[in-house]
Amino acid sequence: MTTESDLKPRYVGQSMKRREDPQLITGRGTYLDDIKLPAMLHVALVRSPYAHAQITAIDARRALNRRGVVAVFTGQDMLDINPLPCAWQAGRVTNHVNTPRALAVDTVRHVGEPVAMVLAEDRYVARDAADMVDVSYEPLPAVVDARDAIQPGAPQLHANAPNNIVMEWEAGDRAKTDAAFAQAEVVVAEPIINQRLIPTPMETRGTVARYDAATGEFTVWMTSQAPHVMRLLLTAFVFGIPETKLRCISPHIGGGFGQKIFCYNDMAFTMWAARKLGRPVKFVEERSENYRASTHGRDHITDAELCGRRDGTITGLRVKTHANLGAYLSTIAPGIPTTLYGRIITGVYAIPAAYCHVTGVYTNTAMVDAYRGAGRPEASYLIERMVDRFAAEIGMDPAEVRRKNFIQPDQFPYENGLGLLPYDSGNYAPALDKALEMVGYADFRALQAEARTQGRYVGLGISSYVEICGVAPSAWIGLAGEGWGAGLFESANVRVHLTGKVVVTTGSLPHGQGLETTFAQIVADELGVPYADVEIEWGDTQGTPFGYGTYGSRSLTVGGTAIKKSLDKIKAKAKRLAAHMLEANADDIEFADGKAFVRGAPAQAKTLAEIALQASVAYSLPEGMEPFLDETSYYDPPNCTFPFGTHIGIVEVDPETGHVDLQRYIAVDDCGNLINPLVVEGQIHGGIVQGIAQALYEQAIYDTNGQLLTGTLLDYAIPTAAMAPHIETAHTITPSPVNPLGVKGAGEAGTIGAAQCVMNAIIDALAPLGVKHMQMPATPERVWKAIHKEL
Amino acid sequence: MIPSPFEYLAPTSVAEAITLLQEYGEDAKILAGGHSLIPAMKLRLSAPSILIDITRIAELRGIVVNGNINIGAGTTWQMIEHHPELKQLCPVLPQAVARIGDIQVRNRGTLGGSLAHADPAADITAVVLVLDAQIRTQGPNGSRSIPAADFFVDMLTTALEPEELITAIICPRLGTDEGAAYTKFPHPASRYPIVGAAAYLKMSDGKVSACRVAITGAGPMPTRQIACEQALLGTDGSDTAIANAAALAGQEMEILGDIHASEEYRRAMVQVYAKRALLKARGAITS
Structure with a gap:
């Protein structure tokens, strides 16, 4: 007898190839720049060459005389719309909020800030004419470093933010932590710089806006990870029009990594101009524009101290961080170095006393906001570097220090004392053990000792991380709590059509995570329908229920669970209808393998297709039942999920040049149940490579005048496949109790685990030279200097 | 864009x-x-x-091997990299070219274009210098042949006259007693050399009878390392002799510092890569 409980999943757990790939890798996707509308105008921007300046005059006459130029607008023209909103302010403290306008008004505060827009019949003419707009500036002194910006006498960016301070925020127990340090046997302290990174999605950002004067409705295509949120922000906050007057559509997206979550000024100025001129308006960034004016990530300068006993017990962690947030607050910028960083600085360890103080700072640089991992890479880098530093100080094996201080399985749900919701579940030692076993830890130490006698510098780095995914519930993260200006639930509608085909519309916004595949696997199993009969729809606010979009590794945990809830409702309704069709009691009906049947009599069955047909034609329904199998759910989880794992890297350093050869990389991740191991593998790989790149290659550099020196892909090194090591992956599985799928999220884990893994390995390699700490990126020159300073 | x-x-x-x-x-x-x-x-x-x-000018494309190797200025990296005879007769060329950019770049980029542009971080300039190649040009007053040593004048500046074109590059066939090599420290983003070193060695009767070393990437123009070359001439070409000679590399040239590498570090790497290029060149000698 088949029952629901012994149903074998056919798709869940299988490494199915991503159904979204054939279209994309054969060049048949539709990206923002593929959208061409009749009579569409093209925008080129006049951007500030100065990091800080007064705009004294703008003369567009030469540009307007160029044939093909339709209009030139400036910030003064757009005073009828509001500045962009900041939707996540640091919770429970005062935030001195300054956000960008559609175009700068009077003052520019970073290089690349848009000053004027040229609209022309084609983008070539627009670009030529942009050079013909004469802007007069009176340059002002600039400041780019967060520590410099808060000094007395530093250039001031905003009248309402004295000393350029956005907010002062803290987590943990300061007095208890100070006491722990006062009594400590061992204290280690290091400056920890988490350098500024440029997210660099392969596709830059862009917007196409159309306005229908007859209906007063906008349609806006955007490279957005969160079109529903953009619709809300642009209507309710920027334009002051009914939300119903804007339809937002995200076409295929060529990588987001967080940079495409936010509300940008191009959304506002294209809409404004489309309404003004009555013609569609398109703006697509050039790469160098993306680098200067779309959001960056990280940029923390931290003083970290860790204390403990000589037996390896960690007793305290004290952290003071200056978070550079750039010239204005991007959409969710203040939430990143606070909730997603300060509340998880103790990582996987049961540290009895911890305190974190964060100062958010304005500087004359591009805005900083969430970038893959968003706060958690900064936290895990900090704690994992400091744990290694502590282990070296007391002469204890770094693996043993980790094991000794891990939060124990019986301590879950675990409160870390930093104001976070309790860690949902975890079992950290098995992941560490598995990684140590895979790398051959004992053998490695012997080989390392041997290599050192030959003058070779070989090192092993361990990173045991935990992170926060599927941030929720809304009541905790929201305005009165952590300061997020809305909710963080997710939505899903499931419909079984007359033909038995299943359509799922999700408020998630898949853009490379393999979610179409993963979601379809869940749906096909739950409803017992062929995988090919499941269609996942997303991206258009007109056709999807309100959802918050895809970021923060939330789409499976929250969005996937919303789908699961709708599927449960579909099955419940199908059972009631089947009972009616079979003239049986609804309580006696079971649903399994795509059929509803009378318990104990599986021959008496109706397939889902038969039930859907009956529901759709509605010739004979039970009393009071509405036609159609169509169910919508909104899922607001009771807690976040907390994936974890241990990564181990092995490097060899060339002492002559300082080059780091990353020879092995082992990743043991626990993201709860795996729906599609292949998709998880891809997410882990990509994340790790981005983390390795932070350790070895990437760094956005501004000069003291605020000019971005790493302004092109010639100068800013992003990793390629050829630069990535072979990554050896494995999993432990600790299901999350937070959601019925038992999943935890995997989109950012790799990035969160990787950077410190590489850095710890390099520092381990150089330990015989007395090297105890090094900042990222570990460029050959930096490593060489560390070696040759000591030699 | x-x-x-x-x-x-x-x-x-x-x-x-x-x-x-x-x-x-x-x-x-x-x-x-x-x-x-x-x-x-x-x-x-x-x-x-x-x-x-000039990519539609057929006479500029192609590789002809006779007494020397004549490479048309419009010959792409890809053609050089995969030319079977070049791999035998002057293997340093395909080996160095294989490290330029990526496949897409090598399918388009040309030898003549790179030399005429004279980017201070071009790879092939150093190789052309150590091969003592001849740059054939043509202009309104006819054709001429410029030795590589005289071709690079300054940053992005060559001996080419404004109305002249490079038509071909003439490289020698290397004998079994000769070896040449190119090593580079590529920038991780651009793959341009932060320091690139090319070396050529000829051994006669167990002694270094000819030696040329050139550095690219580190200064305003590709530069022969005369002191280094002279230090190695007449020695036995041993590891020690090479190390001693390489320590003189970079002394007579301007070394630049930027966000990618400081002057101090580049100077140190000039010596390291000169040494590695020389060791590799020695290893390429087959007799």
């Missing part, structure tokens, strides 16, 4: 290209593979009003 407006001309003979250069003068730029010029135009760092595309 949109250049200023320009007019595009595509001559099919060297003579026609020279006539166009004479006609348009400084307004014109020669377009070969375009991998330096087009990015500069897209960033509007360069805004020529006339582009003379």
Whole structure:
């Protein structure tokens, strides 16, 4: 007898190839720049060459005389719309909020800030004419470093933010932590710089806006990870029009990594101009524009101290961080170095006393906001570097220090004392053990000792991380709590059509995570329908229920669970209808393998297709039942999920040049149940490579005048496949109790685990030279200097 | 990523290209593979009003081996990298070329274009110097042959006259007692050498009878390392002799520092890579 409980999943757990790939890798996707509308105008921007300046005059006459130029607008023209909103302010403290306008008004505060827009019949003419707009500036002194910006006498960016301070925020127990340090046997302290990174999605950002004067409705295509949120922000906050007057559509997206979550000024100025001129308006960034004016990530300068006993017990962690947030607050910028960083600085360890103080700072640089991992890479880098530093100080094996201080399985749900919701579940030692076993830890130490006698510098780095995914519930993260200006639930509608085909519309916004595949696997199993009969729809606010979009590794945990809830409702309704069709009691009906049947009599069955047909034609329904199998759910989880794992890297350093050869990389991740191991593998790989790149290659550099020196892909090194090591992956599985799928999220884990893994390995390699700490990126020159300073 | 407006001309003979250069003068730029010029135009760092595309000039393409190796200026990296005879007769060329950019770049970029542009971080310039190649040019006053040692004048500046084209590069066939090599420290983003070193060695009767070393990437122009070369001449070419000679590399040239590498570090790497290039060149000697 088949029952629901012994149903074998056919798709869940299988490494199915991503159904979204054939279209994309054969060049048949539709990206923002593929959208061409009749009579569409093209925008080129006049951007500030100065990091800080007064705009004294703008003369567009030469540009307007160029044939093909339709209009030139400036910030003064757009005073009828509001500045962009900041939707996540640091919770429970005062935030001195300054956000960008559609175009700068009077003052520019970073290089690349848009000053004027040229609209022309084609983008070539627009670009030529942009050079013909004469802007007069009176340059002002600039400041780019967060520590410099808060000094007395530093250039001031905003009248309402004295000393350029956005907010002062803290987590943990300061007095208890100070006491722990006062009594400590061992204290280690290091400056920890988490350098500024440029997210660099392969596709830059862009917007196409159309306005229908007859209906007063906008349609806006955007490279957005969160079109529903953009619709809300642009209507309710920027334009002051009914939300119903804007339809937002995200076409295929060529990588987001967080940079495409936010509300940008191009959304506002294209809409404004489309309404003004009555013609569609398109703006697509050039790469160098993306680098200067779309959001960056990280940029923390931290003083970290860790204390403990000589037996390896960690007793305290004290952290003071200056978070550079750039010239204005991007959409969710203040939430990143606070909730997603300060509340998880103790990582996987049961540290009895911890305190974190964060100062958010304005500087004359591009805005900083969430970038893959968003706060958690900064936290895990900090704690994992400091744990290694502590282990070296007391002469204890770094693996043993980790094991000794891990939060124990019986301590879950675990409160870390930093104001976070309790860690949902975890079992950290098995992941560490598995990684140590895979790398051959004992053998490695012997080989390392041997290599050192030959003058070779070989090192092993361990990173045991935990992170926060599927941030929720809304009541905790929201305005009165952590300061997020809305909710963080997710939505899903499931419909079984007359033909038995299943359509799922999700408020998630898949853009490379393999979610179409993963979601379809869940749906096909739950409803017992062929995988090919499941269609996942997303991206258009007109056709999807309100959802918050895809970021923060939330789409499976929250969005996937919303789908699961709708599927449960579909099955419940199908059972009631089947009972009616079979003239049986609804309580006696079971649903399994795509059929509803009378318990104990599986021959008496109706397939889902038969039930859907009956529901759709509605010739004979039970009393009071509405036609159609169509169910919508909104899922607001009771807690976040907390994936974890241990990564181990092995490097060899060339002492002559300082080059780091990353020879092995082992990743043991626990993201709860795996729906599609292949998709998880891809997410882990990509994340790790981005983390390795932070350790070895990437760094956005501004000069003291605020000019971005790493302004092109010639100068800013992003990793390629050829630069990535072979990554050896494995999993432990600790299901999350937070959601019925038992999943935890995997989109950012790799990035969160990787950077410190590489850095710890390099520092381990150089330990015989007395090297105890090094900042990222570990460029050959930096490593060489560390070696040759000591030699 | 949109250049200023320009007019595009595509001559099919060297003579026609020279006539166009004479006609348009400084307004014109020669377009070969375009991998330096087009990015500069897209960033509007360069805004020529006339582009003379020489990629349709058949006589500029191809590799002919006779007494020497004659490589047409319009020959792409890809053609050099995969030329079977070159791999035998002058293996340093395909080996060095294989490390330029990526496959897409090598499918378009040309030897002549790279030499004419004389980017201080070009790879092949150092190899051309140590091979003592001849740069064949043609202009309104006829053709001439410029030794590589005289060709590079300063940053982005060569001995080429404004109305001249490079037509070919003449490289020697290497004997079994000769070896040459190129090593580089590539920037992780651009793959341009932060330091690149080329070396050529000839051994006769157990002694170094000829030696040339050139550095690229580290200074304003590719530069022969004469002190280093002379220190190695007449020695036995041992590891120690090479290390001692390499320690003199970089002494007679200006070394630049930037965000990618400081002057101090580049100077140290010039010595390291000169040594590695020499060791590799020695290893390439087969007799």
